[in-house]
Amino acid sequence: MYFLIIFLQSSDAEEGKSKKGQYEGPDMDLAAMLERDVLDSTPGVRWDDVAGLSEAKRLLEEAVVLPLWMPEYFQGIRRPWKGVLMFGPPGTGKTLLAKAVATECGTTFFNVSSATLASKWRGESERMVRCLFDLARFYAPSTIFIDEIDSLCTSRGASGEHESSRRVKSELLVQIDGVNNSSTTEDGQPKIVMVLAATNFPWDIDEALRRRLEKRIYIPLPNFESRKALININLKTVEVATDVDIDEVARRTEGYSGDDLTNVCRDASMNGMRRKIAGKTRDEIKNMSKDEISKDPVAMCDFEEALAKVQKSVSPADIEKHEKWQAEFGSA
Structure with a gap:
């Protein structure tokens, strides 16, 4: 066979x-x-x-x-x-x-x-x-x-x-x-x-x-429902904390493109890793196990930080020209 x-x-x-x-x-x-x-x-x-x-x-x-x-x-x-x-x-x-x-x-x-x-x-x-x-x-x-x-x-x-x-x-x-x-x-x-x-x-x-x-x-x-769907697609490979309010994130990202929203989710998903390696030396970071780095689920506070850093990339004038x-x- x-x-x-x-x-x-x-x-x-x-x-x-x-x-x-x-x-x-x-x-x-x-x-x-x-x-x-x-x-x-x-x-x-x-x-x-x-x-x-x-x-x-x-x-x-x-x-x-x-x-x-x-x-x-x-x-x-x-x-x-x-x-x-x-x-x-x-x-x-x-x-x-x-x-x-x-x-x-x-x-x-x-x-x-x-x-x-x-x-x-x-x-x-x-x-x-x-x-x-x-x-x-x-x-x-x-x-x-x-x-x-x-x-x-x-x-x-x-x-x-x-x-x-x-x-x-x-x-x-x-x-x-x-x-x-x-x-x-x-x-x-x-x-x-x-x-x-x-x-x-x-x-x-x-x-x-x-x-x-x-x-x-x-x-x-993307409209509100599309932004919710896109957030869920982006987060399907990571663990998400119970306090994450997808509806709230979708509401606060009005005017964001699909790529902008993906960047928000990516930035939020990396905040746990940033907290873990803060203050550690290069050798300590290299010796950390994958489970140790990734065991923290993505929380709502991570999205708060990401939304403060990642802004929309499409201007209203650009949308008006396309319409x-x-x-x-x-x-x-």
Whole structure:
């Protein structure tokens, strides 16, 4: 039985390797680099790992997940969206949502940033964009997630725009346009490639890209219930004292982003350790056991200290700008 399991595991591994080796596009070296740097076949994030944002989850499920589960329904006028843009203040969970989408629908995940597609050689950045979409079609169904897309696709014609930057934008627009118009599987079904993008500056992106990202979803700061859920998710790996009032912490963190709230929980969870090592020498700290350091549960006083130190990172003016852009250009 043991040898059978080993054989099956090695066979699966070889099968995965052979599938990768089957890609035979014009730029094998670029494809190998992209596979190494941006391909993530198992992001491992579920919907339950993302606190709140129920409306954003519903919209993403309708735009991305359901077309993969019900391809016969999403035909003609119901065709899948070419792309989805998630915008909102920093630290609200846009990247986490993208990974959850890829996990929930079982697609191959390409995590791309502007640095990934940058090259000092003339013409290579455009080739990378083309190769990325070729790879995505090869591994279809797949999700291409472009984080901070505003740094890659600012408005064309802006002052100081370099010619190479303009060519990359043009190639990206062409590839998004034809993302699902070619290539079919062996049974005749189209190879579905979904483009997900995220930005903190939606007003900076090119108008033509905004049109191609047909679903534009606002990811707001967490509300009271979402903050409670996020605090519970953050504290699930540590012991919590009975005096901790999660509702009170959630009330006092209004205006905090998801990242801000995580920082509050992290800081509070480390206060017990800080008390334990206070006044001790380096050798004494090294000789302390893990149980000795971590046996103190996180108490309400730890949250009081953390809240006094960790302030919100998103300004009301920033939120107002996002809400104004949502009212003008949002499509969700």
